[in-house]
Amino acid sequence: MSDADARSETETDPVSPLAVDEAAELTTRIADNVERVIVGHRDAVEHILVALLSRGHLLLEDVPGVGKTMLARAVATSLDGSFNRVQFTPDLLPSDVTGVNVFNEKTREFEFQPGPVFANVVLGDEINRAPPKTQAALLEVMAEQQVTVDGRTHAVPDPFTVIATQNDVEPGQTYELPVAEIDRFAKKIRLGYPSEDEETELLGRLTGEHPIESLEPVASVHDVRRARATASGVTVREPVRAYVSRLARYTREHARLGASPRGAIALVRAAQVRAVFGGRSYVVPDDVQTEAPTVWGHRIRTESDVDGVTVVERALEDVAVE
Template sequence: MTDATDPRTVGGDGRPADAEWAGDVARAVIENAGSVIVGNRASIEQLVAGLLGGGHILLEDVPGVGKTMLARAIASSFDCSFKRVQFTPDLLPADITGTNVYDRKTEEFEFRPGPIFANVVLGDEINRAPPKTQAAMLEAMEEQQVTVDGRTHGISSPFVVIATQNSIERERTYELPAAELDRFMLKLRLGYPNADDETAIIERAIGGHAIGALTPVASVDDLRAIRATTASVDVSEPIREYVTRLARYTRENAELGVSPRGSIALVRTAQGRAILDGRSYVIPDDVQAAASVVFAHRIRTRPGDPDAESLVSNALETVPVEG
C-alpha cells in the first residue's frame, strides 16, 4: 500500500491526487488481481476503470469462468471493508439492508446494519433473488443510503457493488429490471479461457487457490484519492459532444436507447481509463474503449435488428469524433 505521508495522497479528505500517481496505484491493483486471474486483462482494466469512475459493476457469464473470483480479487486489492451477499430465492430485503431489533435493556429499537454497509459489496448471482429483494439494492446503489422503517441510514464512502449474474438457468432466476441495470455503470462478460490460460488455471488451482494469499496494494484512503482524481480529469467540450452523439445514435436506432445516466457513465468510465494511462484528460480512445461495456446493457433492440453490442459497434463506426 502507498505511504500515507506521500504528498500525492489525500489522507481521506477528498482532495484529488496526482494523475500519474493515481495511475500507478490503479495499475498496481490490476497487476495484483491479475496474479490470481489468468487472462481477461482487458476485463480487469474495464472493471477498475469503472470502479475509479465511481460506478457499480455487473459481471454476467456462464458459471465457473471466474466472475466471483475476479470480484474478490479486486476487493482484496484494497484494504477496505468487504461483504458478500449470496442471493437466493428466499433472500429478503432486510437480509441486505438490515433491520431494527428491540433491545430489552434500553427498551428501544436498535438498527442492525446488513451486509450492504461495506465499502465493497459482492452480490453473488444477483438475479437469483426475487424483484422485491433486488429493489432493496436500488436506493443503496443510487443514493448511497438505505431506508428502514422510515429512517435513513447513510453508507460510508467509497461504496461499490460488484454483482455477478447467472446467464444460463433462466427458469430459476429473475430478469433484472431496466431500472436496476441502468444503475450498473458497466456490464462485463469474461468468456471461456483459451487453451493455454485454462491449463495455467488448472496448475494454479492445484494445492489451493492464490486468492487466499492475496494482500492489499492500496488503502481505502488511496481509493478515495484516486476517485477524486478521476472526477477531476478534464473532459473537453468536443468529447462531451461526441458522447452525446453516440447516445443519440442508440436512441434513434433501437427500441430503447441509452439514457442520460448512461452518457454520464460513459464519461466517468472514460475518465477512469485516462487515469489508467496516468493522464489528466480524456481522449476519444478512452470513450471508444468503454462504449460497449457501458452502453450495451442499457439498449433494447427491435426484433430482427442487430443486437446491442453490434449497435454500439455501428455507432462507433458511424458517428464522427468531431461534430
C-alpha cells in the same frame, strides 16, 4: 442526526487528488496484484477498476465457475477494503440485503443491524435468482450510497461498489432485472472461459494453498478516494462532450430504448478513468470508444434480434468525431 450525516471524518473530509501518473501507477499496482489470483482476465480487472473509480457498479453475466466471486474478492483484498457476498435466492428478503431494525431487550430500543451491503465491495451473486422486490432493495444504495430503513438513513462505506453476477444458463429459473436497475450499473461485462494455456496455469496455481489466502493489500481505501478525485478532475472538453451526445442520440434513434442521460454521464466518467489509465489529464475520443460498449450495451433495448452492444458498435462506426 441520521447515520448518513454521521460519516467518519475519513469518509467525509475532502481528499487531495493523486497526481495523474500516481493514480495510473496505483491502478496498475492493483491490477497486477489481482492477477496473482486471477489468470487471463486483465481486461475484466480494469473494467472493475473503472467502475470503482468512476463511482459506479458492474454487472457480470456469465456461467457458473469462471471465477466471478474470486475476482471480486481479490479486488477488495487488494484495496484493504471490506468485502461481502450475498447469494440471491428466490426466498431472499429485502431486509436480508439491506439490514433490519431489531428490538434490544436490554435497552428497550430498536437497533439497526446492517445487512451485507455495508462493505466497500459487495458481490451480489446470481442477482437474477431473486424476485424483483428483493432486487429493488439495491436501487437506493446503488444510486445514493445509503440505505433507508423505517425512515432513517444509514450510509454505506466509502468507496462502495456493487459487483452483481447474472446467471444466463437457466433463464426459466430466474427473474429478468428491471430496466431501472439495469441502468444503475455503470458497466456490464462477461469473463468467458480461459484459454488452454491460461487454464493450465490456473490449475498449477491451485494445486496447493489458494493464492487468495496469501494475497496482501497494495492500496488503501483512502488511496481509492484520492484516485477517484483524480479521475473527477480529468478534463472533458466540449468537442468530446458533444461526441458523447451525438452517440447517445444515435442509440435513441436506432433502438426502442437508447442510452439514458444517466448512461451518458456514466460514459463520460468511465472515459475519465480510462484517461487516467493512460496517464492523461484529459479525455480523448479513444477513451469514449473504448468504454462505450460495456457502459451502454446493456442499457439499450431493440425491437429485433440486434443486441445493445451491436447498436453501440454501429454508432461508433457511423458517428463522426468532430
